[in-house]
Amino acid sequence: MPTPFPLDPLQAVTHADPYSYYAALARDRPLYRDARLGLWVASDPGTILSIMRHPAARVRPLAEPAPKGIANGPAGLLFGRFLRMTDGPRQACLKALFSEFLARQAPLSPSPDWSALAAGTGSASAIDRYPYAAPAFAQACSIGLPGAVAADCARDIGAFLAALPPAAAAASISAGHAAAERLQARLGAHLHDLAAGPAWRELRARGERAGLDPALLAANLAGLLFQSCEAGAGLLGNALVRAGRLGLAGELTRAQARELIDATLRHDPPIHNTRRFLAGPIDLRGQRIEAGATVLLVLAAAATAQPEAHWPFGALDHACPGRDAARHHAAAALRHLLQTGVDSIALAARHRYRHLPNARIPQFDFAEEPTP
Ligand code: HEM
Numbered sequence: 392m393p394t395p396f397p398l399d400p401l402q403a404v405t406h407a408d409p410y411s412y413y414a415a416l417a418r419d420r421p422l423y424r425d426a427r428l429g430l431w432v433a434s435d436p437g438t439i440l441s442i443m444r445h446p447a448a449r450v451r452p453l454a455e456p457a458p459k460g461i462a463n464g465p466a467g468l469l470f471g472r473f474l475r476m477t478d479g480p481r482q483a484c485l486k487a488l489f490s491e492f493l494a495r496q497a498p499l500s501p502s503p504d505w506s507a508l509a510a511g512t513g514s515a516s517a518i519d520r521y522p523y524a525a526p527a528f529a530q531a532c533s534i535g536l537p538g539a540v541a542a543d544c545a546r547d548i549g550a551f552l553a554a555l556p557p558a559a560a561a562a563s564i565s566a567g568h569a570a571a572e573r574l575q576a577r578l579g580a581h582l583h584d585l586a587a588g589p590a591w592r593e594l595r596a597r598g599e600r601a602g603l604d605p606a607l608l609a610a611n612l613a614g615l616l617f618q619s620c621e622a623g624a625g626l627l628g629n630a631l632v633r634a635g636r637l638g639l640a641g642e643l644t645r646a647q648a649r650e651l652i653d654a655t656l657r658h659d660p661p662i663h664n665t666r667r668f669l670a671g672p673i674d675l676r677g678q679r680i681e682a683g684a685t686v687l688l689v690l691a692a693a694a695t696a697q698p699e700a701h702w703p704f705g706a707l708d709h710a711c712p713g714r715d716a717a718r719h720h721a722a723a724a725l726r727h728l729l730q731t732g733v734d735s736i737a738l739a740a741r742h743r744y745r746h747l748p749n750a751r752i753p754q755f756d757f758a759e760e761p762t763p
Pocket residue numbers: 450474475476482486493530614615616618619622623626661662665666702703704705706708709710711712713714716717718
C-alpha cells in the first residue's frame with residue numbers, strides 16, 4: 392500500500408501519484424540536505440540550473456568513473472568512455488559529434504522491423520521485458536544497424552544494464568562484461584566497415600580529425616543504445632499505463648500514439664532524477680554544499696514548475712540529444728505493442744513501479760506481497 396504522500400524524493404519515484412509532492416517540493420524546499428538519504432536535494436528550475444552550470448558539479452564521483460562492481464573489466468571500460476559519464480572538453484567534443492551523427496543518420500534509416508525483436512508479448516513477464524528491449528532495438532535500427540544485429544545489441548544492452556547496480560550478482564556482472572565486449576566489437580566493426588553509410592563515414596572522418604580514439608567512438612555508439620534503454624522503458628511503460636487508464640487498446644493512429652507519448656512525458660515522465668557529484672564546494676541560496684557531496688537534481692519537480700521546458704530530458708551541457716528519437720521510437724513501439732493485442736486496460740489496473748532511484752518504470756509481472 393503506497394503512503395499517501397512520499398516521504399522523500401527517492402520514494403516519490405515509485406509512488407502511485409507523486410506530482411503534488413513534487414510541486415510542493417519545488418515551491419517550498421528548492422534546496423535542502425536530506426539527512427536520512429545523505430543527499431542534497433535541488434528541485435526548482437533555477438537551483439538545478441545553477442548546480443548544473445557550476446564547474447565543481449560532475450556527472451560522476453571523482454574517485455569512481457565507473458560503478459565499483461564493473462570497474463575492473465570491459466563493462467567498466469565501456470561505461471567510462473560514454474560521453475554521458477564525463478565532463479569537460481572531451482564530453483563537449485563527443486556531444487557535438489554524436490548530436491550531428493544522430494541528425495544525419497535518423498532520416499536515412501528504415502523503420503524498425505519489429506518482427507526481428509524476439510520478444511513474445513503475451514505474458515506479463517514478456518510485457519515487462521519488451522519496454523527494455525524495444526527502445527534500444529529501435530535506436531540501433533535508427534543508427535543504421537541491420538535488424539538482426541540491432542536485436543543482438545538490444546539484448547547486450549540489457550545484460551550490460553543488469554550489471555550496473557551495486558547489488559548485481561557475480562553472474563550478472565560477468566554477463567555484463569561479455570555483453571560490453573560484444574557491443575564494443577560490433578559497433579567498432581560497423582564503424583570501420585567501408586560500406587557503412589554517409590553519416591558513419593562522416594563520424595569516422597570527424598573523429599579522426601579531432602584525434603579521437605576509434606574505440607571511443609564505437610563505445611559512444613553503444614552509449615546511444617544504452618541511454619535509450621532504461622529511460623525508453625519508462626516512457627513506453629508509463630505510456631502503456633496511460634493508454635490503459637484512458638481505455639485505449641488495439642489500433643492507435645500515429646497521431647494518437649504521438650499524442651499519448653507527449654502527454655506521458657508531461658504528466659508521468661520516465662526519468663525523475665539525475666545526480667551531480669561535487670569536486671569542490673558550492674555556495675548557493677545562502678547554503679554551502681561541501682566538496683564530496685552528492686546532489687540529487689529532481690527533474691520531475693522542476694517540470695511541475697516549467698511543464699513546457701523538456702525537464703525529463705535534462706538541461707544545459709548534458710541535455711539529452713535523443714529527445715526526438717525517444718519520442719518517435721516510443722510512439723512506434725506503443726502502436727506495435729497495442730496492435731499485438733496487449734490488454735492495456737488490465738495492465739493499467741495492476742502494476743507497481745520497479746525499485747529504481749531515478750527512473751519510473753512500471754512492472755506488470757509480480758507476486759503480491761503477503762499482508763502481515
Ligand atoms: C525517454 C527517453 C529518454 C529520456 C527521458 C532521456 C533523458 C535524459 C536525461 C535526463 C539526460 C541528462 C542526464 C544528466 O544531465 O545528468 C540524458 C542524457 C543523454 N541522453 Fe537521453 N533520454 C532518453 C532517450 C535517449 C535516446 C533515445 C538517446 C539516443 C539517441 C539518448 C542519448 C543521451 C545521451 C548521449 C545523453 C548524454 C548527454 C550528455 O551527457 O551530454 N537518450 N537523457
